[in-house]
Structures are given as C-alpha cells and as structure tokens.
Amino acid sequence: AQSVTQLGSHVSVSEGALVLLRCNYSSSVPPYLFWYVQYPNQGLQLLLKYTSAATLVKGINGFEAEFKKSETSFHLTKPSAHMSDAAEYFCAVSKGANAGKSTFGDGTTLTVKP
Amino acid sequence: DTEVTQTPKHLVMGMTNKKSLKCEQHMGHRAMYWYKQKAKKPPELMFVYSYEKLSINESVPSRFSPECPNSSLLNLHLHALQPEDSALYLCASSQVGTGGMNTEAFFGQGTRLTVV
Numbered sequence: 681a682q683s684v685t686q687l688g689s690h691v692s693v694s695e696g697a698l699v700l701l702r703c704n705y706s707s708s709v710p711p712y713l714f715w716y717v718q719y720p721n722q723g724l725q726l727l728l729k730y731t732s733a734a735t736l737v738k739g740i741n742g743f744e745a746e747f748k749k750s751e752t753s754f755h756l757t758k759p760s761a762h763m764s765d766a767a768e769y770f771c772a773v774s775k776g777a778n779a780g781k782s783t784f785g786d787g788t789t790l791t792v793k794p
Numbered sequence: 795d796t797e798v799t800q801t802p803k804h805l806v807m808g809m810t811n812k813k814s815l816k817c818e819q820h821m822g823h824r825a826m827y828w829y830k831q832k833a834k835k836p837p838e839l840m841f842v843y844s845y846e847k848l849s850i851n852e853s854v855p856s857r858f859s860p861e862c863p864n865s866s867l868l869n870l871h872l873h874a875l876q877p878e879d880s881a882l883y884l885c886a887s888s889q890v891g892t893g894g895m896n897t898e899a900f901f902g903q904g905t906r907l908t909v910v
Contacts, residue, residue, distance in 0.1 A: 724901040770836055780827040780886040780899035784836035
C-alpha cells in the first residue's frame with residue numbers, strides 16, 4: 681500500500697524566511713507525488729507534482745520540491761515566505777493511473793508571522 | 795477551462811431530507827471523484843467513476859448514492875444522513891491512465907454540508 685507521512689502538523693515561519701514542509705512516502709512502485717494547498721473553506725489547489733520526469737520540481741507561487749528516492753522524501757520548500765502562504769498543505773501519493781485516487785497525508789498548517 | 799464547479803457551496807439539511815450535490819467539469823476528463831473532508835483532516839476518497847462507470851466505492855454507507863449521468867457531470871445523492879456526515883464534500887476530475895506529465899487531478903471548491 682502507498683502512503684505519505686507529513687512531519688509536523690504545524691509549522692510557523694517569519695515573513696521572508698525559508699519554508700520547509702516535510703513529506704515522506706512509502707510505495708512499492710515509483711510513485712506519483714503531489715503537493716496541494718488549501719485555504720480556509722476552499723478546495724485543493726495543486727502546487728506541484730512529481731511524475732518521474734525530473735527530481736526537482738518547480739511549482740506555482742515560488743514553491744518547489746525535490747524527490748529523493750534514497751530518503752523516500754518529497755519535501756516542499758519556498759525560499760521566502762509571504763503572508764499569503766499561510767494555509768493548509770497536503771502531500772499526496774497517487775496509485776498511478778487515476779491521479780485523483782490519491783492518499784493524502786494528515787496535512788501541515790503553515791503560519792506566517794509578520 | 796480548468797475548473798471543476800460544485801453546487802451548492804453550502805447546504806443545510808435535516809436527517810430526513812433528500813438532497814443532491816452536483817459537480818461539473820468541461821476538461822474532457824473521464825475520471826471523476828468524490829471526497830469527504832472533515833475539519834482539520836485530509837480528504838478521504840469516497841467514490842471513483844471511470845468512463846461514467848463506478849469503479850471504486852470505498853465502503854461508503856448507502857445513504858450516499860453517486861451518479862454519473864454523463865462525462866461532464868457527477869452527482870452525489872444524500873438521504874437520511876446523520877450529523878456526523880457534516881463535512882466538506884469535494885469533487886475532482888482527471889484524465890484516466892495517462893500517467894506522465896498529464897497526471898493531475900483538479901478539485902472543486904467543495905460543498906459545505908451541515909446535517910441537523
């Protein structure tokens with residue numbers, strides 16, 4: 681079975697500081713991995729995805745993630761946090777063919793302090 | 795158009811009511827999904843439709859009844875719900891089986907359901 685574990689349910693950073701949200705995956709086959717952001721009372725918006733084309737994936741809003749097979753990790757980073765980045769972030773793994781058939785991590789709440 | 799549109803945005807219903815949630819997409823996706831999300835929790839997959847046929851039911855109670863009348867529409871019929879069914883219901887769509895760079899699911903904004 682495939683699963684993801686997000687380390688840290690809450691992360692707080694100062695505006696302008698580095699954002700690092702951690703995600704480790706468990707998969708018996710090469711996974712499809714995703715990071716989504718969810719603002720209060722909103723749906724999920726895809727930030728970026730890993731589909732084996734490149735290990736360093738750049739997404740929207742200045743976010744990027746690096747797939748590290750040796751560490752089974754897919755951590756999300758942003759060099760400089762903005763107040764508008766405050767939201768819930770979910771890492772997810774897809775069972776291949778159906779991208780929407782994803783298993784989500786428990787989520788990380790990002791708080792950005794002025 | 796990369797939108798998945800869900801209606802209504804909010805719904806309050808009694809335990810004896812019958813209501814329906816609607817989801818629509820015009821991206822040509824042939825896979826559609828219903829997720830349930832409780833507060834402060836991740837989305838949980840409920841149903842998957844592939845080419846308008848139900849392919850996965852994640853052991854969802856029968857008081858939830860999905861329907862996919864055509865390739866653009868997905869409904870979730872609700873009947874005799876319980877207060878613990880109150881949640882955000884998310885619809886998503888994707889291509890089927892393409893893998894690669896086209897693998898992506900698009901989510902709607904959700905319907906906030908309250909059962910009283």
